Each structure stands twice: as structure tokens, then as C-alpha cells.
Amino acid sequence: MLSRLDLQKMKENKEKISMLTAYDYPSAKAAEKSGVDMILVGDSLGMVVLGYSSTVQVTVEDMIHHAKAVRRGAPNTYTVVDMPFMSYHISIEESLTNARAIFQKTEAQALKVEGASKEVLELIKRLTEAGIPVVAHLGLTPQSVNVLGGYKVQGKDKETARKLLDDSVKVAEHGAVSIVLECVPKELAEIITKEVNIPTIGIGAGADCDGQVLVYHDILKYGVDRLPKFVKPYTDFNKHGEEAVKSYVSEVKNGSFPTDAQSFLMKDKSLLP
Ligand code: KIV
Numbered sequence: 001m002l003s004r005l006d007l008q009k010m011k012e013n014k015e016k017i018s019m020l021t022a023y024d025y026p027s028a029k030a031a032e033k034s035g036v037d038m039i040l041v042g043d044s045l046g047m048v049v050l051g052y053s054s055t056v057q058v059t060v061e062d063m064i065h066h067a068k069a070v071r072r073g074a075p076n077t078y079t080v081v082d083m084p085f086m087s088y089h090i091s092i093e094e095s096l097t098n099a100r101a102i103f104q105k106t107e108a109q110a111l112k113v114e115g116a117s118k119e120v121l122e123l124i125k126r127l128t129e130a131g132i133p134v135v136a137h138l139g140l141t142p143q144s145v146n147v148l149g150g151y152k153v154q155g156k157d158k159e160t161a162r163k164l165l166d167d168s169v170k171v172a173e174h175g176a177v178s179i180v181l182e183c184v185p186k187e188l189a190e191i192i193t194k195e196v197n198i199p200t201i202g203i204g205a206g207a208d209c210d211g212q213v214l215v216y217h218d219i220l221k222y223g224v225d226r227l228p229k230f231v232k233p234y235t236d237f238n239k240h241g242e243e244a245v246k247s248y249v250s251e252v253k254n255g256s257f258p259t260d261a262q263s264f265l266m267k268d269k270s271l272l273p
């Protein structure tokens with residue numbers, strides 16, 4: 001398993017970091033077998049595998065339940081688990097309690113939080129001091145979709161770009177081990193990547209980040225209908241999976257499945273009439 005320092009070295013050596021989400025045992029096994037550097041148990045699981053309309057419905061219990069399955073599938077891969085909506089905004093005590101539960105029960109390597117408000121910066125510092133590494137998430141922060149007014153690119157103009165750069169420097173100063181940059185112009189992501197000394201992992205943030213992260217189901221086109229611009233699908237599981245299921249159904253209906261190849265036969269046939 002890579003350590004925080006290995007990931008840091010990858011940035012320094014300009015060796016790209018690959019990160020992929022996983023939400024259950026099979027996706028985690030596939031990620032580990034394929035050699036991804038980091039797994040993210042994203043709260044995107046709310047939309048991708050639970051069918052919610054956003055990440056806002058996801059709970060601490062959901063994250064723990066899924067992350068435990070992921071760890072069983074990928075025990076040797078550096079795993080980051082999202083703190084879900086409102087689990088780190090009520091009070092510092094409640095945030096620490098939730099972080100402790102997620103970190104201890106899932107045996108994650110780090111937790112991820114969105115934003116760089118005064119409270120979130122304080123939390124990053126407190127968790128780091130307590131021994132829980134934190135990955136920051138800036139740019140488009142989906143837990144705030146209702147405040148942002150939609151899933152839009154962030155930091156396109158000078159003022160918001162400056163703020164994103166400042167926030168990136170601040171999360172690094174407060175101890176974050178890495179920064180996920182979501183939906184920011186590639187020029188800005190490049191500047192941030194040069195400016196901060198921790199790895200940046202981009203999603204819709206161009207090729208100059210230290211690493212890339214995408215959603216497992218998006219790269220497989222698995223159960224998702226519309227893909228964002230920043231996704232590149234590497235296969236079409238919807239198509240292949242649907243074809244397979246249709247063949248199964250029609251073979252059951254027309255009696256061509258099962259054959260003896262999928263059946264068990266008696267050794268001693270003397271009982272038979
Ligand atoms: O939940 C998630 O999948 C994420 C990635 C999009 C970075 O946070």
C-alpha cells in the first residue's frame with residue numbers, strides 16, 4: 001500500500017497519481033487488481049449506487065457501510081472516505097465524533113471534506129493533529145449544489161480563481177495531504193498545482209494536476225445515463241450488460257438455458273423409472 005509520503009514523492013517526481021471511486025466489494029477488487037494508486041469511497045455513491053438525486057441524502061452510516069465493503073475488496077490500496085453532507089458542519093465536537101467513527105470503522109487512510117470555510121479549515125487542522133489525514137475538495141463541491149445553483153465550472157473569472165487559489169494554499173497550510181479539484185479551468189488547476197506542495201487530484205480540471213480521479217461507474221458507463229464532459233468512458237457496460245441479460249431472459253423463455261452443461265447429473269441412474 002502506498003503511504004502519504006509515496007504520494008507526495010509522486011508529485012515531486014511528476015509521476016501521475018491514478019484515483020478511482022469504489023463503493024462495494026467488486027468495484028474495489030477491480031480497482032485494486034488494476035493497480036489504481038488511490039481509491040475514493042465518494043459520497044457520489046448516493047447518486048451512483050443508491051439512486052438519490054444528489055449527495056445531500058447520504059449519511060455517515062451509508063459511508064461506513066459502503067467503505068467497509070470497499071476495504072474488504074481492496075485491503076492493500078490507499079483509501080479515502082468522504083465525510084457526507086452536514087456530518088462536519090454542526091459543531092467541531094460532532095465533526096470530530098463523526099470523523100472518528102468513519103476513520104476507525106473503515107480503517108481508511110484519509111477522510112475527505114469539501115470547502116475551505118473557517119470551520120472546515122479548523123477541522124482539517126484538528127483532525128490532522130489527532131492523526132486523521134484529510135484530503136480537501138475544492139472547486140465544484142457537490143454537497144453545496146443547492147447553494148451554488150447547479151453543477152457548474154468554478155473559478156472561471158479572476159476573482160473566483162483568486163479565491164480558489166487562496167483556498168488551496170489555506171487547506172495545505174492547515175495540514176491537508178492532498179486536494180481534489182473538481183470542475184475548474186485547466187489553467188487555474190495548473191497554477192494551483194504549481195503553487196501548493198501537496199498533490200492535486202483533478203476531476204474536470206485538465207491534465208496538469210498531479211493526478212486524476214473519476215467515478216467507477218462513469219468510466220465503465222455502468223448504470224449511468226448522461227456523462228459529464230470531463231468523463232471518458234472506457235467501455236459501455238450498459239450495452240454489454242443489457243445484451244447479456246436479454247440473452248439470459250430469452251434463453252430461459254425458449255428453453256435453451258440450462259443445458260446439461262449447467263446441470264448436475266446422478267451417478268447411479270438405477271433409481272430412475
Ligand atoms: O464523491 C465523489 O465521487 C467525489 C469525486 C467526484 C471527487 O467526491
Ligand code: NA
Binds near residue numbers: 044055082142
Ligand atoms: Na464526494
